[in-house]
Amino acid sequence: MTPLPPKLSPEERAAAMAAATAARRARALIKEKLRSSEVSIFDVINSAETALQKMRVRELLESVPGVGKLRAAAIMERAKISPTRRVAGLGRIQISQLRGELAMSKVDPKRGILIVMSGPGGVGKSTITRELRNDPRFWISISATTRDPRPGEREGVDYYFYNDTKFDQMIAGSQFLEWAEFAGSRYGTPKEPIEHWLDLGKNVLLEIEIEGARQVRAVDPQAILVFIAPPSWEELKVRLTGRGTDSPDRQAARLALAQIEMAAASEFDHILVNHEVGPLIEELVSLATSHQV
Numbered sequence: 297m298t299p300l301p302p303k304l305s306p307e308e309r310a311a312a313m314a315a316a317t318a319a320r321r322a323r324a325l326i327k328e329k330l331r332s333s334e335v336s337i338f339d340v341i342n343s344a345e346t347a348l349q350k351m352r353v354r355e356l357l358e359s360v361p362g363v364g365k366l367r368a369a370a371i372m373e374r375a376k377i378s379p380t381r382r383v384a385g386l387g388r389i390q391i392s393q394l395r396g397e398l399a400m401s402k403v404d405p406k407r408g409i410l411i412v413m414s415g416p417g418g419v420g421k422s423t424i425t426r427e428l429r430n431d432p433r434f435w436i437s438i439s440a441t442t443r444d445p446r447p448g449e450r451e452g453v454d455y456y457f458y459n460d461t462k463f464d465q466m467i468a469g470s471q472f473l474e475w476a477e478f479a480g481s482r483y484g485t486p487k488e489p490i491e492h493w494l495d496l497g498k499n500v501l502l503e504i505e506i507e508g509a510r511q512v513r514a515v516d517p518q519a520i521l522v523f524i525a526p527p528s529w530e531e532l533k534v535r536l537t538g539r540g541t542d543s544p545d546r547q548a549a550r551l552a553l554a555q556i557e558m559a560a561a562s563e564f565d566h567i568l569v570n571h572e573v574g575p576l577i578e579e580l581v582s583l584a585t586s587h588q589v
């Protein structure tokens with residue numbers, strides 16, 4: 297026996313119809329934006345909007361300038377995406393294949409840029425990262441570390457907190473883009489999410505120490521290496537020792553490390569001086585935009 301459709305009150309029916317109209321509008325609007333290249337197909341895939349997540353991939357592809365029905369079907373077949381697949385059902389590998397197919401068809405929307413940010417302790421890197429977390433143009437990489445969580449730090453948000461065995465397994469499985477030892481603990485950048493977010497057109501930011509930045513340079517010459525410098529050495533000294541909570545030995549160690557870190561600045565593609573966070577973020581954004589091809 298087929299179940300009867302739910303009985304709706306007139307108000308519920310009106311609300312359902314209004315929701316359906318809004319969803320139809322959202323779909324029509326996004327197709328329009330795709331046609332005018334205002335957004336890329338990867339922006340849509342990346343959107344959290346339910347109406348867009350429910351759209352068929354084929355429908356979106358057909359709206360991409362230069363694609364059309366026949367090409368859309370061919371691209372989907374080569375990317376092994378079923379003709380009825382909806383956006384929400386796309387897997388990472390399919391997204392990556394879609395990116396490859398669009399590139400070959402010369403309708404490749406912009407890929408994101410990998411930005412590596414380093415600098416001495418106390419220079420304000422974590423404030424910059426925190427600000428950029430709310431910027432839809434960026435995705436901030438989440439590192440793995442063997443150090444213990446600090447108060448307030450959350451698993452999978454600030455870091456993945458791994459024990460030594462798990463960290464060793466990640467190294468053995470070549471699952472890190474880079475990893476390094478710092479202050480007695482190990483830190484590494486998981487490789488897999490990076491490609492995914494770059495494919496989706498996001499700029500990916502790694503906030504890592506200098507040895508890791510060198511490794512990224514070696515494996516990915518296209519990455520942009522940015523060094524964040526303090527306005528002056530004196531100012532950094534104040535920031536590093538000003539809190540007064542560290543012992544004199546600990547303060548001396550922090551300063552010595554900062555000196556070593558400052559000496560690496562010339563290895564980076566760009567040196568940005570952190571006078572103020574707002575303008576510095578704008579500089580980072582324009583760097584990424586100018587490197588996008």
Ligand code: 5GP
Pocket residue numbers: 439440443474475476478483484485503504505506507508509
């Ligand atoms: P903290 O323990 O204070 O969060 O970080 C210590 C240092 O480790 C910082 O300089 C930070 O940039 C660096 N770091 C964080 N994640 C990574 C990573 O994935 N790889 C490398 N090489 N350094 C990292």
